[in-house]
Amino acid sequence: MKHDRPGILGLETEHVIFFVPEEAQFLSEEGVAEAHETAVPPFEVIQQVLFESLLRGRKAALSGGPKGGYFLENGGLVHLELYLHSQSDVPVLEAATPECRTPQDLLVYSRAFDAILEETSVQSVELFKKLGFQGRLAFGKSNADAKGTGLGCHENYLVHTRTSLAGKCLLACGIPFLLLCVFPVYLLFLLEQLREFLPTILPGPRRTAAWLRRSLPRALALARKLYFALSTTIIFPFTQLYSFLVRRTVLRRHIRELTPFLVTRQILAGAGRLNFEGGAYELSQRSPLTRRLAGIVVFGGGKTIFDLKGILFDRANFLFLNMPFWLFQPTKRLSLALGDSNLSDAPNLFKLGATSLLIEMLEAGETFEDLHLRRPVRALRQISRQGPWWPLKLRSGQRRTALEIQGEYLRRAKRFFLGRGEGTARQVEILQLWEELLEKLSDRPHALSSELDWAAKKHLLDQAILAQTNWKVFLAWGRVFAAAGLEAVAESSSFRELIGKLGYLRRLRATKAASLAGLDPAEFILQRDLHFQARKIDLKYHELGGGTSYQRALESHGLIRRLADPAQIEKAVRTAPQDTRARVRSYYIQQSRRPEALLVNWNEIELQTPLRYIQMQDPFQFRLPME
Amino acid sequence: MKKLSLNLDDRASCFVTTSETEKHSEASRPLRREAPLVVAAILADSARDADRYVKSYDAGSGAE
Numbered sequence: 001m002k003h004d005r006p007g008i009l010g011l012e013t014e015h016v017i018f019f020v021p022e023e024a025q026f027l028s029e030e031g032v033a034e035a036h037e038t039a040v041p042p043f044e045v046i047q048q049v050l051f052e053s054l055l056r057g058r059k060a061a062l063s064g065g066p067k068g069g070y071f072l073e074n075g076g077l078v079h080l081e082l083y084l085h086s087q088s089d090v091p092v093l094e095a096a097t098p099e100c101r102t103p104q105d106l107l108v109y110s111r112a113f114d115a116i117l118e119e120t121s122v123q124s125v126e127l128f129k130k131l132g133f134q135g136r137l138a139f140g141k142s143n144a145d146a147k148g149t150g151l152g153c154h155e156n157y158l159v160h161t162r163t164s165l166a167g168k169c170l171l172a173c174g175i176p177f178l179l180l181c182v183f184p185v186y187l188l189f190l191l192e193q194l195r196e197f198l199p200t201i202l203p204g205p206r207r208t209a210a211w212l213r214r215s216l217p218r219a220l221a222l223a224r225k226l227y228f229a230l231s232t233t234i235i236f237p238f239t240q241l242y243s244f245l246v247r248r249t250v251l252r253r254h255i256r257e258l259t260p261f262l263v264t265r266q267i268l269a270g271a272g273r274l275n276f277e278g279g280a281y282e283l284s285q286r287s288p289l290t291r292r293l294a295g296i297v298v299f300g301g302g303k304t305i306f307d308l309k310g311i312l313f314d315r316a317n318f319l320f321l322n323m324p325f326w327l328f329q330p331t332k333r334l335s336l337a338l339g340d341s342n343l344s345d346a347p348n349l350f351k352l353g354a355t356s357l358l359i360e361m362l363e364a365g366e367t368f369e370d371l372h373l374r375r376p377v378r379a380l381r382q383i384s385r386q387g388p389w390w391p392l393k394l395r396s397g398q399r400r401t402a403l404e405i406q407g408e409y410l411r412r413a414k415r416f417f418l419g420r421g422e423g424t425a426r427q428v429e430i431l432q433l434w435e436e437l438l439e440k441l442s443d444r445p446h447a448l449s450s451e452l453d454w455a456a457k458k459h460l461l462d463q464a465i466l467a468q469t470n471w472k473v474f475l476a477w478g479r480v481f482a483a484a485g486l487e488a489v490a491e492s493s494s495f496r497e498l499i500g501k502l503g504y505l506r507r508l509r510a511t512k513a514a515s516l517a518g519l520d521p522a523e524f525i526l527q528r529d530l531h532f533q534a535r536k537i538d539l540k541y542h543e544l545g546g547g548t549s550y551q552r553a554l555e556s557h558g559l560i561r562r563l564a565d566p567a568q569i570e571k572a573v574r575t576a577p578q579d580t581r582a583r584v585r586s587y588y589i590q591q592s593r594r595p596e597a598l599l600v601n602w603n604e605i606e607l608q609t610p611l612r613y614i615q616m617q618d619p620f621q622f623r624l625p626m627e
Numbered sequence: 628m629k630k631l632s633l634n635l636d637d638r639a640s641c642f643v644t645t646s647e648t649e650k651h652s653e654a655s656r657p658l659r660r661e662a663p664l665v666v667a668a669i670l671a672d673s674a675r676d677a678d679r680y681v682k683s684y685d686a687g688s689g690a691e
Contacts, residue, residue: 020680
């Protein structure tokens with residue numbers, strides 16, 4: 001038998017955090033009426049309850065990373081996305097799994113974080129009650145919120161790269177400029193953190209401190225605007241140029257050979273999404289948001305398939321003073337930003353497993369030149385919208401469907417791993433799953449509703465929509481409602497009333513959409529209620545917390561297949577993988593008495609008493625210093 | 628090759644399918660009989676107070 005290739009994998013998933021008033025669990029009409037009166041807690045209260053609930057009965061340590069948060073006893077990290085974020089916003093929670101060696105382990109840790117957030121939701125009820133709020137926290141593990149704002153699910157893979165001397169020289173020349181570009185972001189972040197403390201630590205009369213307290217937010221807002229203006233005019237073009245260099249030198253082979261697979265894997269790994277503006281149910285949540293193949297995504301802008309930020313800043317310490325030393329290391333972190341946040345096990349394991357196998361194949365010299373797509377980002381969006389059978393243009397001039405391309409990757413992976421009767425049990429499990437899912441998609445697509453997220457959600461939507469209307473009319477009304485805005489739609493009881501509430505442009509768009517589709521205004525109430533119901537299905541399918549997620553409801557009744565062992569998930573909530581550096585991190589967290597006693601980062605631990613640093617640059621190093 | 632329509636009217640089969648086409652284990656069959664009830668409960672929940680739920684599901688500008 002072959003040995004597993006040494007790999008390191010991890011997942012970073014963003015979650016919407018929202019407050020659900022007490023009604024939500026299968027409620028009476030009276031309960032709903034009461035719930036309307038329930039106040040929604042402000043940001044500060046949500047943040048306080050979130051971390052108190054999350055850390056209750058759990059060992060943790062402060063994160064030394066620029067975004068703060070806590071490393072948990074299983075070696076993973078949770079933090080709020082407060083990056084250039086206004087205090088009036090609802091927070092987003094990012095959960096990063098510990099480093100894992102296999103896709104199967106990563107699936108277990110992904111589920112462990114789901115379980116941690118579900119526990120947090122339950123714990124939050126009591127804490128909210130003490131603060132005078134009736135309800136609970138819930139977490140949305142989807143890639144878009146109700147307004148369509150994107151949330152990421154980044155996959156990270158350790159890859160081996162070879163860069164030519166000329167490439168290295170080119171990269172080295174750009175480093176000083178790159179540092180100049182990124183440094184102000186961190187400076188702004190630091191100032192933001194200091195905003196509360198600066199006035200108190202500066203010497204001088206109290207009046208000065210008060211003046212500073214008043215002026216700093218304004219100064220910061222101005223600095224932010226200035227930075228955004230500079231970023232679009234000077235910094236953004238430079239980061240794009242540097243992205244191009246990295247793409248052509250460090251990651252050329254990985255990007256070229258993996259792209260057709262990544263673009264087409266959404267036919268199995270997509271989480272499904274209603275896209276009313278586009279008038280479609282899409283296979284993937286991330287694909288409609290993706291605009292570029294590869295780039296350094298510092299903030300905002302179109303999403304990419306490959307996020308090169310991971311290549312540039314991995315293993316760099318604060319202020320990146322060691323960047324020149326690690327940029328040319330033979331191993332890198334390949335960060336994929338196109339994946340959807342899966343709740344179901346089969347698409348999650350397929351996504352992580354098949355990608356790992358292909359990375360191994362291409363690093364062993366395999367090529368997939370005949371599968372290269374002519375316009376991959378366009379193809380990504382076409383597949384999401386048109387489905388697995390849409391013909392895609394290849395560079396060779398041929399046309400192949402996403403299903404055929406996946407089939408071809410699978411055929412070659414089977415030949416590579418099983419051709420000589422070898423292959424580890426883990427590899428075989430992934431290949432079998434891949435084959436089974438493709439076979440079902442090809443021959444029995446309706447059977448996929450017990451496997452894949454997009455198909456399970458589509459099934460629920462079918463049941464809701466087809467009982468009252470048809471998809472064509474439903475989506476046409478959806479386009480009208482999207483043009484009018486959800487607030488106005490919710491407050492209107494007739495089409496005429498809705499139109500009367502709208503400003504000129506919205507009214508024009510809404511009436512045009514309605515007349516083009518020939519919609520019957522008498523159906524307004526039915527379609528409005530159905531529209532919100534479908535949106536709720538689209539979002540609540542992905543909810544974690546309080547046991548009300550639709551995906552979890554289906555799964556717990558055996559209607560969606562589970563692959564991860566519940567006992568292993570329970571163990572992974574509190575213990576780290578035993579074969580990566582997460583074990584060392586976890587050991588020190590378990591030993592500490594309180595979160596403030598340690599300052600932890602992915603590659604370093606700072607013990608406070610006595611002050612001592614433990615370096616963990618090698619992700620494979622799982623032995624404790626005393627072992 | 629059969630095609631699965633994504634956006635057309637499609638009365639997709641529910642989770643309960645015949646044993647010839649689905650290789651379900653004996654253990655999972657009794658659970659699968661509950662499928663229409665589970666789906667009905669989900670649909671009933673989704674119809675309640677949907678607009679307020681949708682409005683609360685907002686990431687603000689903190690996302691990415």
